[in-house]
Amino acid sequence: VKNLTREVCGVLLVWGGVFAGTVAAQEQAPAAAAPATPAAAEHPALVFARKDLVRWTAQVDVAAKSVAERQAQLEAVMKGLADAKAAQQAADKAATDATAALTAAEQAKAAAEKAFAEAVEKKKAADAAKAEADAKVPPAEAAVKPATDAKGAADAAVGAVQAQLKIAQERVALLEKGPIKPDPVGARLLNTATHDRPYLACKFDAQGTQVFAGAQDNNLHRWDIIGGPTLHQPGHSSWVGTLQLIPQLNQAIAGGHEGKLTWWSDLDTTPKVVRAIPAHKGYLRAVAVSPDGTLVATGGNDNMVRVWSAADGSLVKELPGHERHVYNVAFHPSGKFLVSGDLVGVLKQWDVGSWNLVRDLDAKVLWKYDGGFQADVGGIRAIDFSPDGKLLAVGGITEVSNAFAGVGIPAVVLFDFEMGKQLRVMKPKENFQGSVYGLRFHPTEPFLVAAGGGNGGALWFWKFDEEKSFADVKLPGVAYDMTLHPDGLRVAVALFDKTLRIYDLGPKPEMPAAAAAPAK
């Protein structure tokens, strides 16, 4: 195309030269010939030729214009081409550059991701370390108070032990001067053992160094009252509500609300069950040991009294007769009689050996059928013989006005046992609502002590010939049992407030307040 264009242009240029000369001649000729006479008519061929020339001249202009346009287009195309080439080169370069940049960026990204992951790991590790450190602070802080408390308790315990030591020294000094008598009016707290369940029963051992107890759990508890730990030994599947010691066998015997009777040995080390028998259907409510340690009597919710061999657990005798739950049993100090008492205040005296029913005694003042609630309330909740065997006392609740709220008056019914005659009904000197749950005759002095509660707890002390107590000692919780120390100067109570507490009935010494601090 380029060559053809060049040739066409060349031809046109040649023709252009010829035409230019001719035209110039023509344009000059008329001016020179104008004055002349009209020229002779030109040869037609010339005319034609001139016309052709004019037309060709026009065509040359057209062609030249076309050539110019094409030239311009060509130049534009060439420029476009050049631009495209340049753009291509630029794009090539940009692509190359971008590829290089991408490669660099990928490398940078990989490095950054690696660095990020490392940073994340470092952060995690740091967080974990912080959390670990944070976690150590609260326990450490929390440990401060127990440690402080423990230190305080240890300090208090030292104070308590020192106080007890002082009391013991004073007691020895006093006794070295001669016998002393208990003074219930001045009774005061001597020592306390705490637990996580309310206590139900308690008994001093013959040496007076330990208190064995039952509670609202399935254990036999042993408290060494001279600072030793309190042991909680499992052996029942329900609450242990009654227990006694068998000094002749150095064993304890306990009754549970599931009806099981258990014998315990190793009392001075770690008590363990040596024998367990299903003694009653329903609660085993009471257990008593004969004075010679050979017989064990029990009473329970199957309305039965049963007598067992203390040595081997064999059934000696079953004593039917009660029509309601048997709440208590006690051997006469002579060992000749057994007395049992039930929910409705019926006492039955049995002859030990023949096991004949000797007689019934009436303590129905300790029972009421509450028509409003349609239920029986009361019963023989506590029982004991005087050491000489002449008196029998039973305790419980009387004058009940609301059975289901436990509203009534604690009472002890005193019998002349030989005559089988009720002597009097004894009540607290101060207004009190509740029941007696435990009682004991003092081993040497002419009074008896009972423990119980309702609206609070209390110890009451009665002389045998008085209906009103001569001393009432307020307790911090309802007492469900009590036991006298062999020295006759201390009484322990099993309280609902989850404590066993010992009260001193001896002459009052100087008592630091720390003495009342709980023992561990």
Added chain:
Amino acid sequence: MGAVGFTGMTAASGAEALAGQQKQVVVFFLAGGVSQLETWDPKPGTDTGGPFLTIPTSVPGTHFCELLPYTAQQAHHLAVIRGVNTAEDDHGKGAYIMQYGHRETPGFQYPSLGSAFAQQLTAPSNPLPGYLTINGGGATSEPSFLGPQFAPINLSGTNPPANLKLPDGLAEEHDRRRRELRAKLSGRFVQGRAKAETEAYNGSFEQTAQLLAKKDVFDFTKITEADKERYGKGEFAQHCLMARQLVESGVTFTKVTHTNYDTHSENFNFHIEQLGEFDRPFAMFIQDLAERGRLANTLVIVMSEFGRTPRINHLVGRDHWSKAWSVVVAGCGIKGGAVVGKTNENGTAVIDREVNGGHLFHTYYKAVGLDSSKAFWHEGRPFNKADPKTEAISEVLA
């Protein structure tokens, strides 16, 4: 023991014969608030569990307190709802929720469950009163706007309703003529005066006459010695036998009250005594109804106004506790052996499927085939039979 004292039809033939009969209801209301821990939801070994052990029941995996040995053998007929929270520790208000399905509303009284079911379940042809109570516990106000004809008739002891016997010297023929004269006079009086009061007034005479005609229903001397032996001693045993006779006679709704369980002091001793009265007769009642084919058409409910506190107080009692306690249902429309709802380890809170009085009422209605979503209408206003925000406890429905 199951067949002792059972006379007449066999269980299967009885069920067939009685199929399609009217639905009946017996409520055992253990007044004062029975302890859920000493009955249906024991927690032995915990600090709240008390001294009693558990015993297996006739439903594998379900245990009751050991104080219910006879009832435990009927557990396959019972559905235990252990997640009841009625949030009301007052005796009166709690009892209202349980028997009326709602909290008390000042100035308005809903019909009681007994009155409502007496109205809705008693066939027009049934001449007997629709609602009877044994050992008290019924009030004349119970029907509210349903009308006094649905009030409970109280039976005292083992006696028939008061004045069921004609006065001495009045022969039955004389009584009939006397009643005809009264009806004539009354018919003249009500002309142009027909009102609810006059209808109820006349209805009471008609009901009395019908009662007189069916007075044998209340002759409880027919109960055999064998049955008495089987049900055991005590008033509640007699009351259960009376309830059985009333069910078999076609009484729609019977409420037996056993009292009292309000054991703020010596909870365990008193529950031994009260549940000792309850256990055997109740179990015999369930067994008899089942064997005689009656249980399929009789809804039995054991309820109180609330339960008792898991915490054992200083008097070894338990106090009022409505936040987590149990209700038992059996019989008509009920899936025997079901246990629904759960309380936590020591029974202080419901931790699964908590329900209240509304749920229970929907359940009762559905069990006997009634629609609890249809309100009562009174003076142009609707009154819900049960809380519409609650629904039936489907897990105990058959």
